[in-house]
Amino acid sequence: MGIANMTHKPWRGSFAIPMTPFDDQDRIDEAVLAAEIEFCIQSHVGGIVVPVMVSEFQALSEAERRLMIRIPVEVAARRVPVVANCAAINAPLAVSYATYAEQIGAAAVIAMPPYGLAPDFDRVYAYFKAISDAVSIPVWIQNAGLAPLSLDQVVRLCTEIEQVSWVKEEVHPGPQRIGQLLDRKCPAIHGVMGGYGGRYMLTEWARGAAGVIHACQFCDVVQRVWELLDGSQEEWARDLFERLLPGLTLEGLMGMAFAKEIMVRRGVFKNHRMRSQARPLDAHDLREIDRVWERIQPYLTWGK
Numbered sequence: 001m002g003i004a005n006m007t008h009k010p011w012r013g014s015f016a017i018p019m020t021p022f023d024d025q026d027r028i029d030e031a032v033l034a035a036e037i038e039f040c041i042q043s044h045v046g047g048i049v050v051p052v053m054v055s056e057f058q059a060l061s062e063a064e065r066r067l068m069i070r071i072p073v074e075v076a077a078r079r080v081p082v083v084a085n086c087a088a089i090n091a092p093l094a095v096s097y098a099t100y101a102e103q104i105g106a107a108a109v110i111a112m113p114p115y116g117l118a119p120d121f122d123r124v125y126a127y128f129k130a131i132s133d134a135v136s137i138p139v140w141i142q143n144a145g146l147a148p149l150s151l152d153q154v155v156r157l158c159t160e161i162e163q164v165s166w167v168k169e170e171v172h173p174g175p176q177r178i179g180q181l182l183d184r185k186c187p188a189i190h191g192v193m194g195g196y197g198g199r200y201m202l203t204e205w206a207r208g209a210a211g212v213i214h215a216c217q218f219c220d221v222v223q224r225v226w227e228l229l230d231g232s233q234e235e236w237a238r239d240l241f242e243r244l245l246p247g248l249t250l251e252g253l254m255g256m257a258f259a260k261e262i263m264v265r266r267g268v269f270k271n272h273r274m275r276s277q278a279r280p281l282d283a284h285d286l287r288e289i290d291r292v293w294e295r296i297q298p299y300l301t302w303g304k
Helices: 030-042 062-076 091-104 119-136 152-161 174-183 201-206 216-230 232-254 256-265 283-299
Strands: 012-016 047-052 080-084 108-111 140-146 164-170 191-194 213-217
Touching: 012 119, 012 216, 030 062, 030 140, 030 216, 047 062, 047 213, 062 080, 080 091, 080 216, 091 108, 091 119, 108 119, 108 164, 119 140, 119 152, 140 152, 152 174, 164 174, 174 201, 174 213, 191 201, 191 283, 201 213, 201 232, 216 232, 216 256, 216 283, 232 256, 232 283, 256 283
Parallel strands: 012 047, 012 213, 047 080, 080 108, 108 140, 140 164, 164 191, 191 213
Antiparallel strands: none
């Protein structure tokens, strides 16, 4: 079932998440978004996943969410698969996002369970079945702490619902759960990827993950780490990862304001504005970003 119906390659490596760029009037900056997608593609990512939590999807209107699907699909132009987020607080809205995504050319859709209602599993099951029944492309489960599923529930959804076949697993402890899920050797699960901003990608890879879904600011380096791992150059991969890790750690501390600041420094974004930012970057944050930025620059490949 369409593991690579966009590129005819296995879905593997860096599946980068674009952040939502906002202009000074709090509108999505479409030109910057298009440049961000091109940045990801030129960084040789395996795929693009949008708009999920990194993209502040919960702060977007329905029309903005559709724009955040349409522009990546159009810019990608089938060069890499675009996995479109269809998560919603109810099944009819999730179905509307999913059908739209397929109609405009997304390779797959991804969804958390209804994330605002703490639904029981019967409702979660009906929700994923409704999405699956509405599309003919793969459906990913995003299993995150906001609406967590047990591994038994993940296996059941993949086994019993036709299109549900991929998993982003990031319920703590994510790497161990990835290994446990893959150890079940469920034929209905075509692949599992990790999250956590890429901070645990080495152990996720060792446990059998197919890739990592992460904010895109360092996607060229993340993809290179993955290529080294798959190329039996684990020592080099670990060395490069250790150069990258301070930046991933700061992302975990500062959130997407950090990631957007890096994109400004890389010449893709114009600002690091957010809608959902609880605390703006202060002078101490920016000094620490300066230190990390100076050290990571020799390993960035995009634009060189």
